[in-house]
Amino acid sequence: MKSQVKSCLVGAAFIAAMAGTSALAQAATTLHVMWYSDGNEGQVIAAQIKDFEAKNPSIKVVLDQVPYKSIQTALPVQLAAGQGPDIARVTDLGGLAKYMLDLRPLVPDAAQWDANYGPFLNWMRLPGDTTSIHGYMTQLTITGPFVNKTLFEQAKVAMPGPKATWPQWAAAIKTVAAAEKVPYPIAADRSGHRVFGMILSQGAKVFDAKGNPAVVDAGFKAGAKMIYDWHQQGLMSKALWGAVSGATYQGANTQFANGQVVMYESGSWQIAQFAKTVGTAFDWVAVPTPCGPANCSGMPGGAAVVGFKSTKHPKSVAKLLDYLASPAVISAYYGKTLSVPGNLGVAKAGVHYEGASPAAAAALKVFGDEVSTLAPVAYQLQGYSKNKIIFDAVISRLCEAIVGQSTLDQAYARITSDIANQIAAANGK
Amino acid sequence: MKAAPASNLLARGGRFIAELPGAPMALIERVIGTGRMAYVFLLPNILFFGMFVFLPIGIDIYYSFTGGTALFPSQRPGVGTLQYHYLASCKSFYDPSSCREDYFWRGMWTSLKFTCIQVSVMVLVSLATALVLNMKIRARGFFRAVYFFPVLLSPVVVALVWKWILQPQGLLNAVIVGMGGHRILFLADAGWAMFWAVFVSVWAHTGFYTLILLAGLQAIPRDIYEAAEMDGTRPLRQLLRLTLPLLWPNLLVVLVLVTIRGVQTFDEVFALTGGGPGTATMMIVQYIYTTAFASQVPDYGLAAAASVLLGLLLLVLTLAQLWLTRRRGAA
Numbered sequence: 001m002k003s004q005v006k007s008c009l010v011g012a013a014f015i016a017a018m019a020g021t022s023a024l025a026q027a028a029t030t031l032h033v034m035w036y037s038d039g040n041e042g043q044v045i046a047a048q049i050k051d052f053e054a055k056n057p058s059i060k061v062v063l064d065q066v067p068y069k070s071i072q073t074a075l076p077v078q079l080a081a082g083q084g085p086d087i088a089r090v091t092d093l094g095g096l097a098k099y100m101l102d103l104r105p106l107v108p109d110a111a112q113w114d115a116n117y118g119p120f121l122n123w124m125r126l127p128g129d130t131t132s133i134h135g136y137m138t139q140l141t142i143t144g145p146f147v148n149k150t151l152f153e154q155a156k157v158a159m160p161g162p163k164a165t166w167p168q169w170a171a172a173i174k175t176v177a178a179a180e181k182v183p184y185p186i187a188a189d190r191s192g193h194r195v196f197g198m199i200l201s202q203g204a205k206v207f208d209a210k211g212n213p214a215v216v217d218a219g220f221k222a223g224a225k226m227i228y229d230w231h232q233q234g235l236m237s238k239a240l241w242g243a244v245s246g247a248t249y250q251g252a253n254t255q256f257a258n259g260q261v262v263m264y265e266s267g268s269w270q271i272a273q274f275a276k277t278v279g280t281a282f283d284w285v286a287v288p289t290p291c292g293p294a295n296c297s298g299m300p301g302g303a304a305v306v307g308f309k310s311t312k313h314p315k316s317v318a319k320l321l322d323y324l325a326s327p328a329v330i331s332a333y334y335g336k337t338l339s340v341p342g343n344l345g346v347a348k349a350g351v352h353y354e355g356a357s358p359a360a361a362a363a364l365k366v367f368g369d370e371v372s373t374l375a376p377v378a379y380q381l382q383g384y385s386k387n388k389i390i391f392d393a394v395i396s397r398l399c400e401a402i403v404g405q406s407t408l409d410q411a412y413a414r415i416t417s418d419i420a421n422q423i424a425a426a427n428g429k
Numbered sequence: 430m431k432a433a434p435a436s437n438l439l440a441r442g443g444r445f446i447a448e449l450p451g452a453p454m455a456l457i458e459r460v461i462g463t464g465r466m467a468y469v470f471l472l473p474n475i476l477f478f479g480m481f482v483f484l485p486i487g488i489d490i491y492y493s494f495t496g497g498t499a500l501f502p503s504q505r506p507g508v509g510t511l512q513y514h515y516l517a518s519c520k521s522f523y524d525p526s527s528c529r530e531d532y533f534w535r536g537m538w539t540s541l542k543f544t545c546i547q548v549s550v551m552v553l554v555s556l557a558t559a560l561v562l563n564m565k566i567r568a569r570g571f572f573r574a575v576y577f578f579p580v581l582l583s584p585v586v587v588a589l590v591w592k593w594i595l596q597p598q599g600l601l602n603a604v605i606v607g608m609g610g611h612r613i614l615f616l617a618d619a620g621w622a623m624f625w626a627v628f629v630s631v632w633a634h635t636g637f638y639t640l641i642l643l644a645g646l647q648a649i650p651r652d653i654y655e656a657a658e659m660d661g662t663r664p665l666r667q668l669l670r671l672t673l674p675l676l677w678p679n680l681l682v683v684l685v686l687v688t689i690r691g692v693q694t695f696d697e698v699f700a701l702t703g704g705g706p707g708t709a710t711m712m713i714v715q716y717i718y719t720t721a722f723a724s725q726v727p728d729y730g731l732a733a734a735a736s737v738l739l740g741l742l743l744l745v746l747t748l749a750q751l752w753l754t755r756r757r758g759a760a
Binding site: 183 | 710
């Protein structure tokens with residue numbers, strides 16, 4: 001009996017070893033994909049990659065799922081050392097452009113890419129480059145606020161309407177927070193996109209006539225002061241932005257999902273997450289970006305999947321990206337991840353959002369409608385390849401003023417000098 | 430009967446293995462002479478140190494004289510002492526906001542402040558703990574284990590545990606609110622954040638330094654105390670005139686280790702406060718890390734120059750320790 005068991009085990013081990021060897025022999029190329037998720041994107045892309053592998057047995061794809069922080073800090077160093085993955089999902093599109101692989105000569109139908117991803121391809125290009133195709137958008141993101149509607153109902157306060165201003169919202173939120181004893185009346189992610197999502201409406205122009213950064217102007221100061229004042233008044237808690245230093249990202253999604261926030265300035269990528277984490281605990285809605293004297297604009301942005309020059313398998317990279325970016329596959333991806341489409345053809349045809357709750361479907365419509373209200377400067381800032389320098393300087397210095405380490409005027413002076421120094425450093429000093 | 434040949438065989442095998450390097454060593458000794466044999470034994474360690482300590486130091490110094498954003502040394506243009514010039518560009522070194530690289534000086538001053546407070550508190554707490562644990566108290570073994578336990582935890586785990594305790598909806602605030610008090614933003618207030626950074630650091634490491642001091646206390650002969658007691662010396666006088674002078678070598682080791690660790694502090698405080706609020710708990714090592722690896726334009730040259738200056742500061746501290754030890758030894 002014992003010898004039978006032993007024989008079976010040896011046989012099984014032999015078969016497993018043979019299977020492994022044959023799989024290895026078949027998969028001549030292995031691609032590494034570095035991926036972060038806000039919601040269920042990792043699961044969806046893993047399934048799509050499996051489909052690709054089934055159709056292309058000679059290519060094996062290893063999906064390395066990492067925290068967003070790794071994409072921000074570890075990936076740039078890996079790429080600088082020439083040790084990066086073959087493909088990654090990134091948000092610093094302009095900053096990483098110098099490492100990206102041009103897919104144009106490698107994809108069978110570049111015209112399809114131009115037609116569907118045309119406006120966004122420019123976000124991934126270096127200044128002066130007008131032709132490269134570096135990747136496709138996994139989502140177009142728009143910053144904007146989510147509101148805990150239940151808190152408004154419990155406090156018996158009417159929610160401001162679609163064209164309400166930031167001060168009108170702030171006044172209403174203050175009443176709700178006081179009535180319901182909410183620790184975070186207004187919360188916003190500690191991120192440059194979110195800050196400019198609030199500041200642009202105050203008339204910030206960000207660039208001079210030649211297109212060079214000229215961040216600190218009257219509009220910017222008005223927006224920065226609004227955020228500063230909210231912190232001093234307790235409308236925004238220092239526990240979120242004040243609790244870290246530099247340009248460190250800090251989200252407030254957990255606090256919102258726990259019902260501790262009245263208005264959460266974040267963006268469209270949170271929809272899938274809130275549909276799952278909030279569920280039916282309370283009613284949540286996405287509302288249009290409140291208005292300022294200049295406009296009612298949020299900030300566009302997005303995540304893209306790009307290939308890198310350092311890959312040893314550029315043709316396989318192009319093959320995988322061409323498959324994932326194809327209309328049928330990307331449309332399914334947008335539908336399953338509840339993402340605002342970053343593919344013009346798919347957006348025009350409409351996305352079928354699978355299993356989207358009424359709240360998620362309504363939020364997707366709000367963010368979809370927001371595209372038409374975006375100010376031109378918002379697109380200009382998103383398309384500027386060194387925009388993260390601006391974002392990081394603003395976040396770092398504004399926070400120092402908020403926690404009392406400097407005055408707002410000192411912060412403005414530092415923002416200007418930080419941006420100038422960093423751009424000089426980026427240009428080789 | 431069977432055990433004896435087996436053990437003989439084992440002993441013979443062991444002897445054979447032990448004598449295996451004998452022949453080549455004897456040959457080397459014949460060639461280079463007995464006097465130089467020490468270098469042969471030192472060679473593996475020197476190679477290891479050279480590879481992982483001296484070579485990186487050399488590369489770091491080289492980087493500090495280069496500019497640009499490229500990672501590889503061959504692609505980096507030389508800029509002379511420009512990086513040091515940037516770091517030293519200040520109207521007043523006491524006012525970081527007047528400096529071009531204000532974060533560097535903020536980090537320096539914060540590290541200095543943190544180190545001064547932490548060293549004083551750590552040494553006092555460790556000494557007090559060691560003195561108590563050296564007494565014949567009930568459950569002494571249990572308390573020794575309890576005080577040493579945090580040393581076994583990873584710094585990040587320590588920081589995360591305390592972060593959960595200290596956050597606005599954390600355990601400590603729940604207790605305060607439960608007792609009718611107001612919620613305190615412990616990690617969003619500069620004073621509180623520094624207090625907790627020091628507290629957590631002391632909590633996490635005091636066990637290690639207590640152990641060093643406890644070993645020193647146990648090495649002091651009992652008969653000295655017995656003689657003092659027979660002379661009617663009071664306990665406080667015993668502590669000041671006998672214990673502390675005899676414990677001085679161990680105290681010095683603790684002092685130096687705590688100081689160097691204080692200047693190098695990064696992981697715990699970074700995980701606990703992220704350097705905030707603002708830059709209130711941003712240490713110099715965090716500045717170096719952020720400048721090189723966490724900004725969109727990685728400035729490896731500037732970070733290298735800052736780390737060279739930090740290295741020089743640590744060298745001064747170490748030399749001061751050597752001088753103190755020798756002076757004490759001579760006395």
